[in-house]
Amino acid sequence: MDNVLNVFRLAVLPPEAEAFRNEVKAFLRENMPATAADIRARTWMGFNAGFSRRLAERGWVGLTLPDECGGAGMDAFHRFVLVEELLAAGAPVSAHWIADRQSGPLILKFGTETQKRFYLPRICAAQAFFCIGMSEPNSGSDLASVRSRATRCDDGWRLSGSKIWTTNAQHCDYMIALVRTSGVPEDRQKGLSQLIVDLKAPGVMVRPIQDLAGDAHFSEVTFDDVLLSPDALIGEEGSGWLQVNAELAFERSGPERIYSSVVLLDLWLAHLRKTVASAADVALAGHFATQLATLRNMSIAVTAKLARGESPVVEAAVVKDIGTEFEQAIPAAIEAAIATGRDADIDGELYRAVAYLSQIAPTFSLRGGTREILRGMIARGLGLR
Known part of the structure; x- marks a missing residue:
């Protein structure tokens, strides 16, 4: 237990990472147009390829990837600062988000030299957008019950099956899919591999799924005897489960698991500053501040582990679990505060932002792994099961 909890000892961002924050703020002042809060609240679900390419021109997509791959060669602390500022501003970063956060690092760690040379420079230039193919229909959260199957053939691989809740698949170029390459679904984690799927290939069908807010971030993707190249396999055949857990550590470790509601929180605090805030509102604001400070310190501690080249699978799960609970509490509490009628002078932007996040917040504890x-x-990491 001590080994798991020690990672949450206080860590601080290095001075060079904090200095980088000024560059990011200056970029956002020049490149972020005035946008309503309910739009900015979509942030890492907001798809804007042009904005991603402007970031890429600064070298800030694939920030942690090596120079020779087209990246900036910066460390995980710099990426934390970049992500924190982008989310706080409500920047539309969804186009490059998954490729930058996990697909690129996954290919760098497990991919072939051919894959690295082809995909990584395109990721860093925001010319190749990736989505994740993990969840499947009728499987719930049981990721190991994969039924999509890829079979070797003379020309490479033949893939059939389906994936669901695939973020931005309708906009993306490629998917890294967890599929079965041997055995049967009852084999669970055995026989699973990861393959890169060209989403423009014949036999791939993408069906967007509209959510309660009217957006279509998610999609169902079906594969009908899709031919993939021989070099589609990432890593070794049968190592998919190991690789996907390393990938999920990247997905769960960033500040996006804390800041999904921060645009609303900032807007509400700005509203309180213009009014005579009640004691209840002040207490609620203080409650949010202490929670956010604690979670941020935990997230920086996980970042420190990433900077050391470690894989904080369990620690990232802790931050993600507590962080999404915090993200969900913000719109619920602010909605309740507004409903008391203590201050009727509330503008439409605040209403729209809280309405959007109230609708979308239930997904926060679903995406990236259910609670x-x-x-x-x-529990397994602590030796409790």
Whole structure:
């Protein structure tokens, strides 16, 4: 237990990472147009390829990838600062988000030299956008019950099956899919591999799924005997489960698991500053501030582990679980505060922002692993099961 909890000892961002924050703020002042809060609240779900390419021109997509791959060669602390500022501003970063956060690092760690030479420079230039193919229909959170199957053939691989809740698949160029390459679904984690799927290939069908807010971030993707190249396989055949857990550590470790509601929180605090805030509102603001400060310190501690080249699978799960609970509490509490009628002078922007986040907040504890799955991982990491 001590080994798991020690990672949450206080860590600080190095001075050079804090200095980098000024560059990011200056970039955002020049490149972020005035946008309503309910639009900015979409941030890492907001797809804007042009904005991603402007970031890439600064070298800030694939920030942690090596120079020779087209990246900036910066460390995980710099990426934390970049992500924190982008999310706080509500920047539309969804186009490059998954490729930058996990697909690129995954290819760098497990990919072939051919894959690295082809995909990584395109990721860093925001010319190749990736989505994740993990969840499948009728499987719930049981990621190991994969039924999509890829079979070797003379020309490479033949893939059939389907994936669901695939963020931005309708906009992306490629998917890294967890599929079965041997055995049967009852084999669970055995026989799973990861393959890169060209989403423009014949036999791939993408069906967007509209959510309660009217957006279509998610998609169902079906594969009908799709031919993939021989070099589609990432890493070794049968190592998919190991690789996907390393990938999920990248997905769960960043500040996006804390800041999904921060645009609303900032807007509400700005509203309180213009009014005579009640004691209840002041207490609520203080409650949010202490939670955010604690979670941020935990997230920086996980970042420190990434900077050391470690894979904080369990620690990232802890931050993600507590962080998404915090993200969900913000719109619920602010909505309740507004409903008391203590201050009727509330503008439409605040209403729209809280309405959007109230609708979308239930997904925060689903994406990137459900609360139940994460707590099972944490229990195993602590030796409790």
